[in-house]
């Protein structure tokens with residue numbers, strides 16, 4: 001029952017009208033294809049690793065959590081994977097929109113995929129450009145650290161790149177270690193919670209009421225989660241018979 005209660009905290013983006021909203025922290029998760037973005041988001045929000053994911057089209061997840069004693073709503077936008085082409089990085093428009101919408105960005109590569117590592121600098125540039133006057137906090141996650149025999153990116157290279165980009169670095173395994181994943185996201189949430197709250201966006205348009213907000217006033221709202229997809233994942237999670245999931 002506890003598991004079900006926690007699972008139901010992944011909800012639609014829009015809160016019902018008149019419902020008081022807690023502070024909202026918005027995070028976009030961005031990286032190459034198949035690096036484990038969805039696995040990381042689901043791991044952070046539900047403690048669960050579910051290995052079988054379909055290519056995602058960009059789901060938005062939301063959950064109420066305690067950060068430093070304060071009740072906040074964390075919204076995490078999972079984005080479709082980007083690719084390197086001869087003309088630079090190729091990304092669905094939706095990804096840029098998600099970066100503009102977010103208060104912070106999690107850049108992800110897989111230690112088993114050199115191209116996903118090479119993509120990070122380009123993605124970081126995109127974050128800087130999309131951020132306008134104020135670049136949002138960024139963390140760099142190197143995922144799939146459990147796949148030692150398939151490693152294609154040396155463990156020193158991630159911290160070096162993070163240092164050059166001026167962001168925090170975490171090497172994690174979504175499949176093997178919940179604490180690593182939780183620690184990385186949680187520290188980012190703590191950092192964001194300490195900042196003064198951003199002007200709230202309209203739940204219907206995503207547009208900010210405040211002119212000084214760094215993002216364009218005409219940012220389309222990120223996609224709501226595909227509830228069918230979520231229900232399918234929840235069923236998978238329930239059938240795995242893991243005892244409980246506690247709040248973050």
Ligand SMILES: Nc1nc2c(ncn2[C@@H]2O[C@H](COP(=O)(O)OP(=O)(O)OP(=O)(O)O)[C@@H](O)[C@H]2O)c(=O)[nH]1
Nearest residue numbers: 034035036037038039051053056081144173174175
């Ligand atoms: N061994 C291992 N496999 C992982 C890990 N994280 C994700 N995977 C696997 O990697 C594959 C891709 O994971 P996804 O979470 O779908 O990756 P994604 O980045 O969301 O992929 P796209 O939706 O295509 O952009 C899946 O088969 C996952 O089970 C990890 O830490 N270790």
